[in-house]
Amino acid sequence: MKIHFIAIGGSAMHNLALALADKGYEVTGSDDVIFEPSKGRLAAKGILPAEFGWFPNKIHSELDAVILGMHAKADNPELIRAQELGVPMYSYPEFLYEQSKDKTRVVIGGSHGKTTITSMILHVLQYCNIEVDYMVGAQLEGFDRMVHLTTTNDFIVLEGDEYLSSAIDRRPKFHLYQPNIALLSGIAWDHINVFPTFEGYVEQFKIFVDGIVKGGSITYNVEDKTLKAVVESSENTIRKFPYETPEYKVEDGLTLLDTPEGEMPIEIFGKHNLNNLAGAKWICQQMGVDEADFYEAIASFKGASKRMEKIAERGSTVVFKDFAHSPSKVRATTSAVKEQYPDKRLLACLELHTYSSLNAEFLKEYEGALDEADQAVVFYSPDAVRIKGLEEVTESQIRDAFKNQDLKVYTDPSAFQRFLFGKNLDDTALLLMSSGNYGGLDFDQLK
Missing domain, CATH: 3.90.190.20 (Mur ligase, C-terminal domain)
Structure with a gap:
C-alpha cells in the first residue's frame, strides 16, 4: 500500500508512519516543521521529507490512503488536493480502526491515567510473552515505538483519547475504535475549547460506552461518581466490571501492595497509580493473564515516560x-x-x-x-x-x-x-x- 501522511512529524503520526513502514507499506509525508526525536527517527527509516512545507504534487491518484494529522488545518494545500482527487482519506484514529477491525480491540480511556494504564498493560503482556498490537501515548521502556501493527496478532491495545480526530473530523478519537474490551479511569472536565460545558464533555463518555461492541465489556473506576453514573445507566448489552483502589501502605518511602500472597513492594506510588493498577489488572485478566502472573509482572513497572x-x-x-x-x-x-x-x-x-x-x-x-x-x-x-x-x-x-x-x-x-x-x-x-x-x-x- 502507498500511504501519505499530512503532518507526519507529530509524536503519534510519526510513530504510525514508522509502524507502517515496518509493515512493508510505501510511506511518504509532509510537514512544515519536524523536531527531534521525530526528525531523526524518520530519517533513519528513510521517510523524512526532503524539505519542509506542503506540496500538492505529492498527492496523486495512485495513493491508497492519505492520513491527516491534527496539526494540519482544513485549508492545507495537500488536503485540498486529496479532496479534489477523491483519494481515500483517514484521520489517525480512523486508520488505526481500519488496521484493527478484524482484531479484538482493547481501548483504555478516561480523563486521567489512560497512558499509565495502557503502559501497565503492555508491560505485563510483554513480561508474560503475549504478543499484541498497540498504540500508546508515551514512549515506554523496552518498546521501540509507541505504535506496533501486524497482520498476525489477535489483540490490539489502544489508548483512547477524547480529543478531536482531525481538522475535518470533529469526533473524539475514542469514538472511532468500537472496542470489544474497554476501560474508563474517570471523568474530569478538560479540553474546554472543544467541550465548553461539563455536560457536553460527559456526553462524549456516554457515547463511548454505548459504542462498545455488543457482548463486550467496560471496566470502570467505581470511585468516580460521574463515571459510575454514566456506565451504570447505559443500556448497552455489555458486561460491567467495577474496580477500586486496592489496599496498600507506605513504609520508609516504599509502597507495599496488598495481594493474595501478602504485601508486595512496587516501584510506582500514589493512590491514583494504585487505582490505575487495579484497572490494568482487570484488563489483563480479560486478555488471559493469571492474577499471580499479573502481580509478578507489575512489580517491575516503573511508570510511563513523563508520568511521575x-x-x-x-x-x-x-x-x-x-x-x-x-x-x-x-x-x-x-x-x-x-x-x-x-x-x-x-x-x-x-x-x-x-x-x-x-x-x-x-x-x-x-x-x-x-x-x-x-x-x-x-x-x-x-x-x-x-x-x-x-x-x-x-x-x-x-x-x-x-x-x-x-x-x-x-x-x-x-x-x-x-x-x-x-x-x-x-x-x-x-x-x-x-x-x-x-x-x-x-x-x-x-x-
Missing part, C-alpha cells in the same frame, strides 16, 4: 517530573508525592500551559489542587495567553482560583529559574508538573 518520572535523587533531595496539568491530575500527583515522602518538605511547581488551564473561567477548577504542598508555585506565560486568544489572567486571579494566598506566581522564566536554583533543597521533594518547560528550563540542571 524521578529525574534526580541526591542526598536528602528527590526530584520528580510529571505531565500533570489538569486539576484532577495536579491534585492526585501532589498528594501522591506527599504521601510517599511525608518527612520531606514538598515544593510543587505547576506550569499553566494548556488552553484549558489558561482560561480565566476554568481556573476555579484548580481550587485546592496544590494544598498538599508545603510550598506551591505556579508559572505561566502571558505571551501564551495572548497567543491562544484568551482574556488576560492576573496573578491575583490565580491565587484566588487556587484559594491559596501564599502561592508564589511567576510569569518570567528567568525569575522562576532564579527562585528554583536559589532554593535550599535539602530534605525536599521537588515536583515539577508541566506539559511544557517553564519557558526554557533545562531539566538536566536539576540532576
Whole structure:
C-alpha cells in the first residue's frame, strides 16, 4: 500500500508512519516543521521529507490512503488536493480502526491515567510473552515505538483519547475504535475549547460506552461518581466490571501492595497509580493473564515516560517530573508525592500551559489542587495567553482560583529559574508538573 501522511512529524503520526513502514507499506509525508526525536527517527527509516512545507504534487491518484494529522488545518494545500482527487482519506484514529477491525480491540480511556494504564498493560503482556498490537501515548521502556501493527496478532491495545480526530473530523478519537474490551479511569472536565460545558464533555463518555461492541465489556473506576453514573445507566448489552483502589501502605518511602500472597513492594506510588493498577489488572485478566502472573509482572513497572518520572535523587533531595496539568491530575500527583515522602518538605511547581488551564473561567477548577504542598508555585506565560486568544489572567486571579494566598506566581522564566536554583533543597521533594518547560528550563540542571 502507498500511504501519505499530512503532518507526519507529530509524536503519534510519526510513530504510525514508522509502524507502517515496518509493515512493508510505501510511506511518504509532509510537514512544515519536524523536531527531534521525530526528525531523526524518520530519517533513519528513510521517510523524512526532503524539505519542509506542503506540496500538492505529492498527492496523486495512485495513493491508497492519505492520513491527516491534527496539526494540519482544513485549508492545507495537500488536503485540498486529496479532496479534489477523491483519494481515500483517514484521520489517525480512523486508520488505526481500519488496521484493527478484524482484531479484538482493547481501548483504555478516561480523563486521567489512560497512558499509565495502557503502559501497565503492555508491560505485563510483554513480561508474560503475549504478543499484541498497540498504540500508546508515551514512549515506554523496552518498546521501540509507541505504535506496533501486524497482520498476525489477535489483540490490539489502544489508548483512547477524547480529543478531536482531525481538522475535518470533529469526533473524539475514542469514538472511532468500537472496542470489544474497554476501560474508563474517570471523568474530569478538560479540553474546554472543544467541550465548553461539563455536560457536553460527559456526553462524549456516554457515547463511548454505548459504542462498545455488543457482548463486550467496560471496566470502570467505581470511585468516580460521574463515571459510575454514566456506565451504570447505559443500556448497552455489555458486561460491567467495577474496580477500586486496592489496599496498600507506605513504609520508609516504599509502597507495599496488598495481594493474595501478602504485601508486595512496587516501584510506582500514589493512590491514583494504585487505582490505575487495579484497572490494568482487570484488563489483563480479560486478555488471559493469571492474577499471580499479573502481580509478578507489575512489580517491575516503573511508570510511563513523563508520568511521575524521578529525574534526580541526591542526598536528602528527590526530584520528580510529571505531565500533570489538569486539576484532577495536579491534585492526585501532589498528594501522591506527599504521601510517599511525608518527612520531606514538598515544593510543587505547576506550569499553566494548556488552553484549558489558561482560561480565566476554568481556573476555579484548580481550587485546592496544590494544598498538599508545603510550598506551591505556579508559572505561566502571558505571551501564551495572548497567543491562544484568551482574556488576560492576573496573578491575583490565580491565587484566588487556587484559594491559596501564599502561592508564589511567576510569569518570567528567568525569575522562576532564579527562585528554583536559589532554593535550599535539602530534605525536599521537588515536583515539577508541566506539559511544557517553564519557558526554557533545562531539566538536566536539576540532576
